[in-house]
Amino acid sequence: MKNENARIELITVGHELLTGSTVNTNASWIGRNIARLGLILNRVSVVDDSSEEICSSLKESLSRNSSLIIFVGGLGPTHDDITLESISKCIGRKLVLNREAMEMVREYYRSKGLKVRMTAERIKMAMLPEGSVPLRNNKGTAPGVKLELEGCIILCLPGVPREMKSIFRESVKGEIVKMAGRVQRVRRLITISGIFESTLAPFLKELQKSYPNAYIKSHPKGFEEGVSKLVLELDIRALNRSSLRNILEEIEGKVVSYVKLKGGKAEVLKQ
Amino acid sequence: MKNENARIELITVGHELLTGSTVNTNASWIGRNIARLGLILNRVSVVDDSSEEICSSLKESLSRNSSLIIFVGGLGPTHDDITLESISKCIGRKLVLNREAMEMVREYYRSKGLKVRMTAERIKMAMLPEGSVPLRNNKGTAPGVKLELEGCIILCLPGVPREMKSIFRESVKGEIVKMAGRVQRVRRLITISGIFESTLAPFLKELQKSYPNAYIKSHPKGFEEGVSKLVLELDIRALNRSSLRNILEEIEGKVVSYVKLKGGKAEVLKQ
Numbered sequence: 001m002k003n004e005n006a007r008i009e010l011i012t013v014g015h016e017l018l019t020g021s022t023v024n025t026n027a028s029w030i031g032r033n034i035a036r037l038g039l040i041l042n043r044v045s046v047v048d049d050s051s052e053e054i055c056s057s058l059k060e061s062l063s064r065n066s067s068l069i070i071f072v073g074g075l076g077p078t079h080d081d082i083t084l085e086s087i088s089k090c091i092g093r094k095l096v097l098n099r100e101a102m103e104m105v106r107e108y109y110r111s112k113g114l115k116v117r118m119t120a121e122r123i124k125m126a127m128l129p130e131g132s133v134p135l136r137n138n139k140g141t142a143p144g145v146k147l148e149l150e151g152c153i154i155l156c157l158p159g160v161p162r163e164m165k166s167i168f169r170e171s172v173k174g175e176i177v178k179m180a181g182r183v184q185r186v187r188r189l190i191t192i193s194g195i196f197e198s199t200l201a202p203f204l205k206e207l208q209k210s211y212p213n214a215y216i217k218s219h220p221k222g223f224e225e226g227v228s229k230l231v232l233e234l235d236i237r238a239l240n241r242s243s244l245r246n247i248l249e250e251i252e253g254k255v256v257s258y259v260k261l262k263g264g265k266a267e268v269l270k271q
Numbered sequence: 272m273k274n275e276n277a278r279i280e281l282i283t284v285g286h287e288l289l290t291g292s293t294v295n296t297n298a299s300w301i302g303r304n305i306a307r308l309g310l311i312l313n314r315v316s317v318v319d320d321s322s323e324e325i326c327s328s329l330k331e332s333l334s335r336n337s338s339l340i341i342f343v344g345g346l347g348p349t350h351d352d353i354t355l356e357s358i359s360k361c362i363g364r365k366l367v368l369n370r371e372a373m374e375m376v377r378e379y380y381r382s383k384g385l386k387v388r389m390t391a392e393r394i395k396m397a398m399l400p401e402g403s404v405p406l407r408n409n410k411g412t413a414p415g416v417k418l419e420l421e422g423c424i425i426l427c428l429p430g431v432p433r434e435m436k437s438i439f440r441e442s443v444k445g446e447i448v449k450m451a452g453r454v455q456r457v458r459r460l461i462t463i464s465g466i467f468e469s470t471l472a473p474f475l476k477e478l479q480k481s482y483p484n485a486y487i488k489s490h491p492k493g494f495e496e497g498v499s500k501l502v503l504e505l506d507i508r509a510l511n512r513s514s515l516r517n518i519l520e521e522i523e524g525k526v527v528s529y530v531k532l533k534g535g536k537a538e539v540l541k542q
Binding site for chain 2: 015016017018019020021022023024025027028029030031032033035040041042043044045046047048053056057060064076077078079080112116119120121122140141160162187196197198199200201202204205208215216217218219220222223233235
């Protein structure tokens with residue numbers, strides 16, 4: 001599976017991801033949701049809460065001709081939330097108070113029935129790189145941010161999962177749908193037992209050659225009661241539903257026959 | 272927390288990580304284990320099973336002056352396991368049959384009581400970049416690989432978690448211990464309820480200034496029954512145990528007093 005004329009990268013910012021105290025489920029959630037829309041996330045980078053790291057990851061991603069860069073993390077009120085400040089400095093744009101973002105921050109506290117002072121830390125969440133558009137956050141205080149740079153769209157989302165997901169659904173999905181066009185896609189898993197991955201490998205190599213647009217991948221699952229177990233993953237895209245169904249049936253048929261021939265068992269899991 | 276004179280990067284290879292069908296728990300496990308040894312993983316990159324992506328990620332990591340680069344994934348027998356082949360091509364070294372690695376592959380099958388033919392797919396797992404040292408894999412077929420390039424150590428591990436962990440413990444840990452020296456480290460979590468993260472922020476900013484070598488980070492956990500919840504993470508390093516204990520007690524004391532002053536509750540979780 002490859003994107004045509006579109007490169008999408010994700011940069012997740014946070015010390016807790018590098019020390020492993022948080023598992024990067026934001027990255028897998030975003031990858032899965034981009035795949036559902038028919039495209040693939042081309043790269044994920046995980047960087048520290050550091051201006052230098054944020055800037056170098058952004059510049060490297062731009063140099064790889066990304067069409068869309070999604071930053072996640074570092075938009076909150078605390079001293080180590082420096083994503084927007086770092087991007088501003090990196091691309092040479094001023095960090096300015098965005099009136100619309102300020103109103104979103106105020107609105108969040110109002111919606112909780114709270115009267116709070118607009119302290120420096122709260123105002124900080126409305127300080128965006130010049131030329132940005134704030135993206136409404138229905139689940140938390142800090143708005144997301146959209147900006148364009150050299151033909152590349154940069155979206156910044158908070159790292160708190162429920163806030164990230166809410167802004168993704170409301171404001172990011174649309175950008176990806178525009179890129180994806182009308183590609184149809186299906187995914188299947190086949191469980192295989194009783195043959196080694198290395199026995200399957202030459203067959204899969206040929207199968208991949210016959211179907212270059214399909215993604216075909218075996219995952220070894222070790223041994224159960226002395227019997228080798230595998231899961232074969234198929235991920236198929238086509239321009240319409242009927243050719244998608246045909247390709248899928250052909251590949252499934254070939255896999256099942258080959259495994260049987262080698263004395264193993266295969267079962268297609270319907271999803 | 273920052274490494275002195277050592278930069279460690281992780282490059283995880285696998286389409287399944289980009290489509291989110293697999294969560295990158297290898298990355299968090301490795302990050303956690305490096306942190307336990309007193310260092311920090313400086314960057315994680317997730318790339319596709321693609322020669323171009325593997326090569327660009329390696330070159331970029333070298334250009335960031337990494338001292339240690341750990342690759343995970345793509346060492347197996349199948350057509351899309353191309354990490355070693357891609358690294359070889361990228362750094363201009365031949366891919367050659369390594370006798371010691373070949374013996375390790377044979378030994379694995381023997382240990383399972385199996386007589387198998389050494390097919391091209393099985394031999395492939397012993398084809399390493401010239402000048403490499405194979406690393407014993409007690410949990411699977413494909414050996415890990417160690418090579419040195421321009422003063423940087425490159426380690427390649429399989430993506431199957433139990434195999435990765437086994438080789439990490441046996442062959443990677445030692446490299447990191449050498450880098451880490453004798454730094455002492457402790458981590459604490461403090462749960463805080465009843466005050467906003469933005470209320471805590473100016474206090475944390477000052478606290479961070481007073482303890483520049485401590486890592487201090489608040490994680491908002493939303494509302495429970497209308498009460499704001501946070502977790503404060505402390506990660507502290509020092510050159511001996513007694514100064515580590517002193518710093519920890521000072522910081523905990525200051526946090527608890529401040530939260531109380533603002534009408535909230537704080538509880539230190541002993542680990």
